[in-house]
Amino acid sequence: MPHRFISPRTTSPEELGAIVRIMGGANNIIVQGFDGVITEWSAGCENMYGWMRDEAVGKAVDDLLATQFPESIEEIHRQLRENNSWQGEITHRHKDGYEVYVASRCMVVNLSDGEAVIVQTNNDISDLKLAQSEVNAREAHLRSILATVPEAMIVINERGIVISFSTAAEKLFGIQADDICGRNISNLMPNPDRDAHDGYLSRYIRTGERRIIGYGRVVTGQRADGSKFPMELHVGETTANGERIFTGFVRDLTSRYKIEEDLRQAQKMEAVGQLTGGIAHDFNNLLTVISGNLEMIEAKLPEGPLSLLLREAQDAAGDGAKLTEQLLAFGRRQPLNPTLADLGQLVSGFSDLLRRTLGENIDLKTVIVGSNHNVLVDSSQLQNALLNIALNARDAMPRGGSLTTEIKRVYLDADYAKMYPQVRTGDFVLISVTDTGVGMSDEVKEHAFEPFFTTKDVGSGTGLGLSMVYGFVKQSGGHLQLYSEVGRGTTIRIYLPWVQAAAAKIEVPDTRSDSRDVLPGGAETVLVVEDDARVRRVAVARLSSMGYKVIEVGNAQAALEILAEDPTIALLFTDIVMPGGMTGDELAKEARVMRSDLKILFTSGYAEPGLGGREFATPGSWLRKPYTAKDLAVRVRELLD
Known part of the structure; x- marks a missing residue:
């Protein structure tokens, strides 16, 4: 703000000194020349700064008080010469070393001897500054909290009209503050709450009967696009300018509900996995007895029709062993032989087999993004998992379609891990397999990874394909996701931990052979x-x-x-x-x-x-x-x- 011009006062040095002595007891007055040297120092200044008059007079005021100006001293002097006055806030230093915040006013006074001096009156505003600083800090703290907390904040008056709508609320409800302020809060609610809200509010104001105010409860909100979502609502009440206002804090529960559902599903799958693993373990004990006895009988029988029957029984026992392998895979208890493998090369080499398996009416595509897709994985088990996924995709596309496999490096951050509690953060290699088939309903997706669950006709499948994939991925330290919509196809994403290098595990050669072979023995x-x-x-x-x-x-x-x-x-x-x-x-x-x-x-x-x-x-x-x-x-x- 420009300073208005004030006519300069004229007085004698004696009159000026008398004025300072008379008024200086209650006022903090400093008289100085344009060179800054102090000529008068009131008693009020002694109390305010700690310097006695004899210590101050003759000293340069800005050196004595270490003055900090809001603008240059040259600019202040220019304004004094042009307008004969200047005012502003400055900072001085007390004799004891601490800072004193000052509201200062300077006026030019012409002395009768022709010299011009500056009369400065100062008011200590340190307490006011401190209070302002505390208020600013609290406001900044409050703004920081409101900007960072996930809860949305909405303020309404006693008629239900929105008078304040926070940024978080804008994001949550998908509506701008300007579009909702001045309208009834019921616009953010689905029926029947929308029609009943005003009645709830008026009944509370009339009777004091609380249903939401002062209590937290879960309700349903409605976004601007009409979609509904669960939310936790806390409402507080206060009075401003004689009118009641209500402040509501809203927390979106969509992610929490999803995490809880995923956790329930994971716990269910873990329980089923333990059950199937236990069944497979006991079944393997039975197969050990069956195949062992058959083997010893076969070794003692001559070649003939009975030998053929024994071998057929042995083959059936072998099929049973393969079935238990699938059960153990789902229960995450199958034996794995993890070695270092580049998934890009592994899947590319496997594509020809998949193409022959799927047939000509399936368009098979493999997309590899980037390089260095190293993971520690059992390659044969991974190929088996991909084959299971591909066969399911083929069955979901009876009239043909497209199956796309994409491989790329991804980083799963803390936000992703919050959505999926079983996932750790870090670098992963993602195998994404997408088909254009009939898709899955929500009910089918819920049971897709459970053993023996299948949507195929009786006798057309064991229901162990996806369950084996699930168990294999989990046992390999990875993460599995299923996306599907009816009529739009299915995507299965396999995340495997990325590694830079690892030592290959020693493979034990297959020693299975005919039971009539001469076996090594000993006497130990x-x-x-x-x-x-x-x-x-x-x-x-x-x-x-x-x-x-x-x-x-x-x-x-x-x-x-x-x-x-x-x-x-x-x-x-x-x-x-x-x-x-x-x-x-x-x-x-x-x-x-x-x-x-x-x-x-x-x-x-x-x-x-x-x-x-x-x-x-x-x-x-x-x-x-x-x-x-x-x-x-x-x-x-x-x-x-």
Whole structure:
């Protein structure tokens, strides 16, 4: 604001000094020349700054008080010469060193001897500045809170008219503040709440009966586009200018409901996975008994019709073993052989097989974005998973269509992890498989990964395809997502952790062969620990036929007692999952304490010990049920030799 011109006053030095002495007790007056040297210093200034008159007079005021101006001293002097006055806020320093905030007013006074001086009156506004600073800090804090909290804020008057609508509320409801302010809050509600809202509000004002105000509750909101969403509403009440106003804080519950539903689904899948894994484990024990006895019978029979029947039964047992592999895959307990692989090269090489499998009426496309798509994965299991997805896509496109596989590097951030609690943040390689088929309904999507669930005709599928994919991806440390709409197709996204380098795992060659082969044997003592008596008898019979001295027990505690008594035991052959309070891996640890040179061979209907976190098991020191006699014979000799 420009300073208005004030006519300069004229007085004598004596009169000016008398005025300062008379009024200076209640006022803070400094008289200085244009050179800044102090000629008069009132008693008020002594109290305000701590400097006595004798200490101040003759000193340069700006040096004494370390003045901080809002503009240059030259500009202030120019205004004084042109307008004979200047006012503004400045900062001075007290004699004790602290700052004093001052509202200053300067006027030019012409003395009778022809000299012009500046009369400055100062008011200490430090307390006011402090109060303003606190108010500004609180306002800034409040603005920061309102800008960062996820809740939307809406203020209405006692007639239900919106008078304030925050930025978060604009985003949540999809409407600008200018478009809703001045209108009734019921426009943000679906019926029946929309029609009943004004009645709720007037009844509260009339009776004081609270239903929402002062309480938090879950209600339904309606966006500008008509879509509805669940929201948590908290309403507070106050009075401003004699009128009641109500402030509502709204939290969108859509993401929370989705997370809760995903968590329930994950818990259900985990429970079903444990159940199917347990069934597969018990089934593998049965297959071990069946195939083992068939194998021993076959070895003693001459070639003939009965041999053919036995081999057919063995083939059926083999099919049962493949079925349990799928169940173990869903239960995340299948044996994996993860090696370093570039998914771009792996899927590209697999495309020709998929093209032949899908037929000519399916347009197969593979898109690879970027390079260096390294992951640690069991390549054969991944190809099997992709084949299952592709076969499902083919069945969903009976008249043909398009199947597109895209591979690229992605980063899953904290926001994504909040939506999917089981997901960790980091770099992943994404395999996205999209078809143009009939799609899935919400009900089908909800059960798509459950074992034995299928939409195909009876006898057309086992319902284990997608469940196996789900279990394999989870066991590989990845994440699986399903997107589908009826009539628009389906997309399955597989996220696998990206790695820079890793050591390839040693592969154990397949040792399966005909039961009539000559099997390697020995004369060492083997301790067999197996809780299932039928499985134990098969193992004992096989080892005995190979020449070993066999000792059998049904639990880990009995095994420890025998190990303490018999130093001739060369190998411990133990099941991993056993009742009685001690598992096979715990037995192995105790046995190694007693006998550091003892060889240990594990067996299980689940996966290898290392995949369950049992790192003490070395490669080649385990057998997955069901196993053949040669599997057992070769593995025992590898350990003992």
